[in-house]
Amino acid sequence: MRYLSIVLVLFALIATPTLAVEPDEMLSDPVLEARAREISKELRCVVCQNQDIDSSNAGVARDLRLLVRERLVAGDANDEVLAFIQARYGDYVLLKPPFKPSTYVLWFAPLFLIFLVFVLGWRVLAVSNRPRSSHALTREEEAYADQVIKNYQKGDRE
Missing domain, CATH: 1.20.5 (Single alpha-helices involved in coiled-coils or other helix-helix interfaces)
Structure with missing residues (x-):
C-alpha cells in the first residue's frame, strides 16, 4: 500500500503542468505578472507543437515572454500586446486564431x-x-486435380 501511494504521488507530480518561465523573466509587480501569464497562455510557441509560450522551453518562446512583459511595462493593454505580437508573427502565433x-x-x-x-x-x-469472385475450373484442370488427389491418396496407403 505504501508503494502504491508513492507511485500515485509521482504520477501526480509528472502530470502537473510545468511552467518554463524563468525567475529572471518575472516582473516584480504581481498584477503585471498575472497579466503576462494570462497573455502567454493565448500565444502559441512557433517552434513547439501547439504549446503555449508559458510552458515552452524554446528560445523563441522565451523571447516572446520577454516581449509580452516589455510591452506590459510600457503600458500596453492586453489586447494591444496581443495585436502587436500578432502583427509581428502572424495569426499562427495565436492559440485561437481569428476566423478569416x-x-x-x-x-x-x-x-x-x-x-x-x-x-x-x-x-x-x-x-x-x-465477395471474391470464384473462377470455375476447366475440364482439364478438374481432371488434373482429380489425378493429383488420386496419386496423393495412393501414396498415403502405401
Whole structure:
C-alpha cells in the first residue's frame, strides 16, 4: 500500500503542468505578472507543437515572454500586446486564431483530415467486404486435380 501511494504521488507530480518561465523573466509587480501569464497562455510557441509560450522551453518562446512583459511595462493593454505580437508573427502565433479567409486552413484542416480518414476507412472496409469472385475450373484442370488427389491418396496407403 505504501508503494502504491508513492507511485500515485509521482504520477501526480509528472502530470502537473510545468511552467518554463524563468525567475529572471518575472516582473516584480504581481498584477503585471498575472497579466503576462494570462497573455502567454493565448500565444502559441512557433517552434513547439501547439504549446503555449508559458510552458515552452524554446528560445523563441522565451523571447516572446520577454516581449509580452516589455510591452506590459510600457503600458500596453492586453489586447494591444496581443495585436502587436500578432502583427509581428502572424495569426499562427495565436492559440485561437481569428476566423478569416487567411486562417481557413487552420480551422478546416482538422475537419478535412477527419473526413479523409473516414472516407479511406469506409473504402478499405467496402473493398475488404466485397465477395471474391470464384473462377470455375476447366475440364482439364478438374481432371488434373482429380489425378493429383488420386496419386496423393495412393501414396498415403502405401
